Amino acid sequence: MSEVVREPNGVFECPRCGRPVRYKGRGRRPVWCSARCRVEASIERRGNRIVGIEPRVVTVISPRQQIAASAQDELRRIQATLSEDAVTAMVADHPSLLARTLERLRNSADTTTEGERRFIAERLIEVAHDLAPETTMAADSGPGPSKARGWKRSAGEWATLLDELATQLGNGQFYSRDLPIIDEPIHRVAERYVRRRSE
DSSP states (O other): OEEEEOOTTOOEEOTTTOOEEOOOSSSSOOSSSSHHHHHHHHHHHHHHHHHTOOOOOEEEEOHHHHHHHHHHHHHHHHHHHOOHHHHHHHHHHOHHHHHHHHHHHHHTGGGSOHHHHHHHHHHHHHHHHHHOTTSOOOOOOSSOHHHHTTOOOOHHHHHHHHHHHHHHHHHTOSOGGGHHHHHHHHHHHHHHHHHHHTO
């Protein structure tokens, strides 16, 4: 089988007689120059099947299919030539690429495991603290880079974070499947808060 890629506005030769095949801009793109060539080609194909000769099949690819195939080929070529280190360097050197990567990561959160999300979050907290220690960061429930450096949140930051959690719990932004993750920390906070208030 042979595949013929045709330009959208070009003039092509008929695969049977070689005369020009013109496209009038409506409907399916023609392969044959005339009805006669189309019928004769059909008869020839039928005869070839009977005697066991493989026919030459002409496939006319639309410009849209051609562009999509070219894009896929280019993507495969890029993936074959770029190493993991090169991709990492590109993302690190261009903040806009990093922002797009983080946005994509956020959108794919539902398809990752809790362990993967926690690992990524801990690395992000660590890097964010190195880049801008004064920046308010998400709470770290376990021992991590913030505790190791003796970093301490202000009361205002805690108020903001707790208020944000309350809002997300109220409007459903905090998913029900994630509630068990915060059960123990919430109970621990409530217990210690009541104990401190009663002192």
